[in-house]
Amino acid sequence: MKVSELIKTLNLTVATEPNFEDRDVTGCYIGDLLSWVMGKAQSGDAWITIMNNINIVAVASLTDSACIILCEGVSADEAVINKANSEGIIILKSGETAYSLACQLSGEI
């Protein structure tokens, strides 16, 4: 599944630059503790989290996550968005819970 298809499937809002590289999403990881995510997330994962500080960009970049999905209506401030754009990280948003998003993704990737 491509990121663009993920956006449609989960009805996500794109918070970062809309003209992103439409890469493959090959898995999903849910977590808010950055070191935990750093050790467990796999390359190509859609990372679902409520953590929205600037350090999420480095974690997504270094784990090679396909995108970050901020769930439960969490937003990222301008500094985070700018940093994500400069690093080529896609940040998506949803009002739904991580559980709900993961259930919808089940069987799709």
Next chain:
Amino acid sequence: MIKKYDISGEDFSLAGEASSNFKSVLKRLGISTEIVRRVSIAMYEAEINTIIHGGGGECEAEIKSNAISVTFRDNGPGIANLELAMQEGYSTASEKIRELGFGAGMGLPNIKKYTDDMLIDTAPGKGTTLTLIINL
């Protein structure tokens, strides 16, 4: 090739700059994706530890013919109990640090997991020098 980085102990928004920069260097050199990922993760954890626990320090990353070696040095308080620090879930990070999403007690265990060798020279009051080695 050797790259050197200063790691600020005050600005969390810069955490990961050294790791991200070195990742770009490795990618440009055509190092395999899996090796780049392992180096990046281990380096980031060490960089965060240098900020949180060491109050900042320096990093020297070297690409050798058969391995990548990255050394972090800080003048922080040192690690009082290395055996405990190596246990998953054990952390001495403050509540403020935990609110930022760090302090899960996964730093050193993650570094060990993603490297081929990990050397630590530390003692209370002496600071910490950590060297990560990933074979090519």
